[in-house]
Amino acid sequence: MPHPPRQSLQVAAVQSLQGRPAAVVPKPRVPAREEDGPWHADAVCRRDEAGLFFAPSKEPTAARLSREDAAKRLCARCPVMVACREHALIQPEPYGVWGGLTAAERRVVLARRRRRAGELREAS
Structure with missing residues (x-):
């Protein structure tokens, strides 16, 4: 069973400067299904920095x-x-930052992929 992520020192430092309490991570960063593979075990965010990846309310x-x-x-x-x-x-x-992209950036990537797929279908 994966251990729950811990808050990073960076998050605590930034938030203490802002006078806010430490962030609460809404969920651990694990794949939704086991067949997604073991890549998540080697992720940097599984160590000490998971609090950076999800927005506090x-x-x-x-x-x-x-x-x-x-x-x-x-x-x-x-x-x-x-x-x-x-x-x-x-x-x-x-939600969150995954693979270096925010949720908004991921929506852009997905829209581009859909557009390219449509262009490829039209070209064939």
């Missing part, structure tokens, strides 16, 4: 952008970033 825009930027920096050094991103696109995951 009523998070101000500046804090959200800062948190998402920090999450993306961790994703950039993650050995399973591509697998995580594909998982989030296939599911599709509606």
Whole structure:
């Protein structure tokens, strides 16, 4: 059974500067189905930084952008970033930063993929 994610020191430091309590992570970052594969066991976010990947309720825009930027920096050094991103696109995951992309960025990627698939169908 996976251990629950712990809050990162970065999140605690940023939020203490903002005078807010520490973020509560809504759910651990694990695949929805076991057949998604073991990629999640090697994810950087499974260690100490999971609090960066999901927004606390009523998070101000500046804090959200800062948190998402920090999450993306961790994703950039993650050995399973591509697998995580594909998982989030296939599911599709509606919240959080997965594979270096926010939910809004993932919606753009999915729209582009649908458009390309339509163009390919028309061309054949």
